Amino acid sequence: MEFTYLHNKCISPSLTVLSRVSISFSNLPKRAVSFHRRRRNLCFATLVDGKRPGEVVSERGGGEEDGFGDLKSWMLNNGLPPCKVVLKERSSHDKELLPIRYVAASEDLQASDVAVSVPNSLVVTLERVLGNETLAELLTTNKLSELACLALYLMYEKKQGKKSFWYPYIKELDRQRGRGQLAVESPLLWSEAELAYLTGSPTKAEVLDRADGIKREYEELDTVWFMAGSLFQQYPYDIPTEAFPFEIFKQAFVAIQSCVVHLQNVSLARRFALVPLGPPLLAYSSNCKAMLTAVDGAVELVVDRPYKAGEPIVVWCGPQPNSKLLLNYGFVDEDNPYDRIAVEAALNTEDPQYQDKRMVAQRNGKLSVQVFQVYAGKEKEAVSDILPYLRLGYVSDPSEMQSVISSQGPVCPVSPCMEQAVLDQLTVYFRTRLAGYCTSISEDELMLADPNLNPKKRVATQLVRLEKKMLSACLQATVDLINQLPDHAVSPCPAPYAPLLK
Numbered sequence: 001m002e003f004t005y006l007h008n009k010c011i012s013p014s015l016t017v018l019s020r021v022s023i024s025f026s027n028l029p030k031r032a033v034s035f036h037r038r039r040r041n042l043c044f045a046t047l048v049d050g051k052r053p054g055e056v057v058s059e060r061g062g063g064e065e066d067g068f069g070d071l072k073s074w075m076l077n078n079g080l081p082p083c084k085v086v087l088k089e090r091s092s093h094d095k096e097l098l099p100i101r102y103v104a105a106s107e108d109l110q111a112s113d114v115a116v117s118v119p120n121s122l123v124v125t126l127e128r129v130l131g132n133e134t135l136a137e138l139l140t141t142n143k144l145s146e147l148a149c150l151a152l153y154l155m156y157e158k159k160q161g162k163k164s165f166w167y168p169y170i171k172e173l174d175r176q177r178g179r180g181q182l183a184v185e186s187p188l189l190w191s192e193a194e195l196a197y198l199t200g201s202p203t204k205a206e207v208l209d210r211a212d213g214i215k216r217e218y219e220e221l222d223t224v225w226f227m228a229g230s231l232f233q234q235y236p237y238d239i240p241t242e243a244f245p246f247e248i249f250k251q252a253f254v255a256i257q258s259c260v261v262h263l264q265n266v267s268l269a270r271r272f273a274l275v276p277l278g279p280p281l282l283a284y285s286s287n288c289k290a291m292l293t294a295v296d297g298a299v300e301l302v303v304d305r306p307y308k309a310g311e312p313i314v315v316w317c318g319p320q321p322n323s324k325l326l327l328n329y330g331f332v333d334e335d336n337p338y339d340r341i342a343v344e345a346a347l348n349t350e351d352p353q354y355q356d357k358r359m360v361a362q363r364n365g366k367l368s369v370q371v372f373q374v375y376a377g378k379e380k381e382a383v384s385d386i387l388p389y390l391r392l393g394y395v396s397d398p399s400e401m402q403s404v405i406s407s408q409g410p411v412c413p414v415s416p417c418m419e420q421a422v423l424d425q426l427t428v429y430f431r432t433r434l435a436g437y438c439t440s441i442s443e444d445e446l447m448l449a450d451p452n453l454n455p456k457k458r459v460a461t462q463l464v465r466l467e468k469k470m471l472s473a474c475l476q477a478t479v480d481l482i483n484q485l486p487d488h489a490v491s492p493c494p495a496p497y498a499p500l501l502k
Helices: 031-035 071-077 126-130 132-140 146-159 167-176 192-198 200-221 221-227 246-259 322-329 355-364 380-392 398-406 414-435 440-447 455-483
Strands: 003-007 010-011 083-088 100-105 114-119 272-274 284-286 292-295 300-301 313-315 340-346 371-377
Touching: 010 126, 031 371, 071 083, 071 167, 100 167, 126 146, 126 246, 146 246, 146 272, 167 246, 167 300, 192 200, 192 455, 200 221, 246 322, 340 380, 340 455, 355 380, 355 398, 380 414, 380 455, 398 440, 414 455, 440 455
Parallel strands: 284 313
Antiparallel strands: 003 010, 083 100, 114 300, 292 300, 340 371
């Protein structure tokens, strides 16, 4: 969660919108609605002041003049065992912003060393926030979003200023501003002009959909307030939508999204955790095995490789494509083995044989609307996976359809004209998607060679370039199959009920 101060307005930046509160505010008792409706200024002045541009910030993290010291000192004073990490920093592209901090090895480390073990008393989870009494009812009835609750909790904690136990941690989150490894915020916080960098990419629509989901979360916050009274009774402030304008909540939500850790093999109440010295101070990588892991009484990090003293420590970000890495954390991994694009194919519902084709598709593990994942470096395999589905859609003769139904596999009669039609449709599809981008791959590479390229434009260009490379490889694989056809003079079969691609 990030909070920044701008002209006496508090703006607080913030993973996926997970659930919505299902009880409407209008159904609450009038007395409950009126409770705590004390009118106040909708924005509150920042309670955590960072260094101003141009001031020197030490490696330990920004001076100790406020009496609280840096993040690591606060943690050591509150039960953090001796660890093998240190906070370092690098400059931000924006001179108006403080440098980016990151966790580095404080000494040489070997694979399997425990770099840091954060006690549960320093970890923020819903178990800690809500307590077991209300948590089970709220979660099991799908009335509470974990991320929204964590964001709201820290927003109210921030209002307490230095009285809050979490003051040093919130101060560090403020400083990071929800920025990723390239000092870039999630596209959820980009302007309309900046989102134009993603033109042609499905990620642009994902950003807008996610933003709509966050808006729906915000509209339900007052209901959460009254349903989980034990969560907020210690805060003598207005109900959420009066205390925090939407932009504040949105930025807080995005910041929580950028640093929340998904713990494995723990109770529902602890699966989403905010871990000091975890992300965003820990860098994410798609090519490592190290993870923050819940152990008895703590969350610890065991490194998966050797580190020299001073080297940044990385953790695995999960099997996420680059579109999700950008959306959630503000960066793109050029060497991401999980990077992929989606190709959605659907049987034509107007086809008189639609139900038979749907049955055959299901028998072979496919749906009437099937999403095919195209992984980087495996584009030929993806095209080979798509072709049988498209061929099924092109079957028009009822006798041929009966032959397909009686077969035991995804076998369709393939005539030269059908194969030409199927491959032509795929070719047009890939070319159309490529034409939707504003630049070519070569133009992207020229931009990326510019060391002064705007960081947001850089990560967006990295993303669309990688998408275009996968689409181009799919197109080439399809063209190669066309070139292997025995008779290029054959015209494509007519297909009044051809499957749909999007």
